[in-house]
């Protein structure tokens with residue numbers, strides 16, 4: 001007999017965005033939703049209570065660098081270029097595999113606490129990331145980030161080759177919860193000849209690609225100077241754009257680039273908090289959506305955010321989307337919540353982000369019994385504009401309970417925090433030597 005779990009006595013956010021009273025019955029072994037409907041508790045071996053709560057799809061963080069939690073608050077208030085070159089890259093040069101293990105666990109606890117069940121990760125020491133994901137019970141699309149600028153030919157080729165090898169090695173790890181992608185950092189930080197050599201190899205390996213696109217004007221100028229075209233056209237010519245590819249940011253995309261992304265089916269992971277903090281600009285999210293592009297949400301690394309609470313991104317995406325469009329009706333509440341759930345799942349290629357029979361059992365149960373959520377006119381409005389990660393009571397991923405009544409079950413949280421503090425201090429000391 002299969003293990004079953006029922007989420008009982010709550011209200012459920014349906015794929016149509018109706019809110020209905022229903023239980024959710026889950027096959028915990030298969031990690032799938034069996035049924036959504038009334039009175040299913042009797043059929044289950046284990047139950048979790050959702051009284052006064054809203055059961056929503058687990059949030060999907062579609063762009064980030066989990067280990068960068070160790071650099072949270074390390075360097076703030078700078079442009080992207082200065083911040084990376086003066087602070088982040090020197091610190092990352094000192095990062096060890098153990099730092100990645102510790103930092104990714106810290107990120108995992110934060111994600112679970114705020115109802116995120118799937119995330120994307122572009123970093124290095126990917127084996128450590130995979131181990132942390134396995135232990136956390138989360139779902140992730142991970143990859144090794146490639147930078148070739150400043151490297152000699154051999155080191156550059158090794159870096160890209162490693163990204164392909166890592167993607168092949170770990171795809172399907174952690175009972176299939178880990179999927180992979182080849183992750184060249186950005187069009188301007190990887191040389192053309194390396195894209196030409198390795199993109200076909202990534203396609204042969206059957207894995208997606210993920211990279212930063214048009215994050216700042218400076219980055220666009222670099223491609224313009226080198227190739228005389230917009231970066232999206234440059235990426236398209238190199239075969240980088242496809243349905244299973246998703247890009248981060250897409251801040252400064254013009255009308256023809258928006259059309260290209262939509263035509264290729266390449267999703268955009270919008271990172272509003274990171275874009276505001278680094279003053280990168282305002283992504284034309286409503287225009288992307290109107291063109292038919294899939295838009296997901298990401299936090300980016302914690303060092304440019306400075307947390308991993310996707311409820312902030314939902315709210316920021318709605319707010320910034322209105323400002324960018326100069327239209328208060330742009331990026332409405334439902335749209336913003338959809339980007340953080342089904343948009344992210346579609347971008348990352350997971351059958352999650354919807355609470356319906358047959359989908360992955362990835363859920364967040366949000367406690368609506370709170371002063372800042374009173375009164376209730378429209379729960380979807382609350383999810384977009386008033387709820388926060390700390391309102392999440394239970395987190396379920398792949399049919400397993402990762403957090404119950406705000407108690408994270410998969411890690412010793414105090415131990416994770418203590419080790420993160422130690423590793424962050426030692427890292428900062430090495431970087432300043």
Ligand SMILES: N[C@@H](CCSC[C@H]1O[C@@H](n2cnc3c(=O)[nH]cnc32)[C@H](O)[C@@H]1O)C(=O)O
Pocket residue numbers: 065080084088089092122123124144145146147159185212215274300301304
């Ligand atoms: N193997 C590469 C590492 C690339 S990982 C991905 C990189 O993205 C960097 N990163 C973090 N946030 C941002 C951002 O907002 N824009 C661009 N890069 C970022 C991060 O610091 C990390 O170095 C190397 O040898 O340097």
Ligand SMILES: [Zn+2]
Pocket residue numbers: 063064065212248300301
């Ligand atoms: Zn990034």
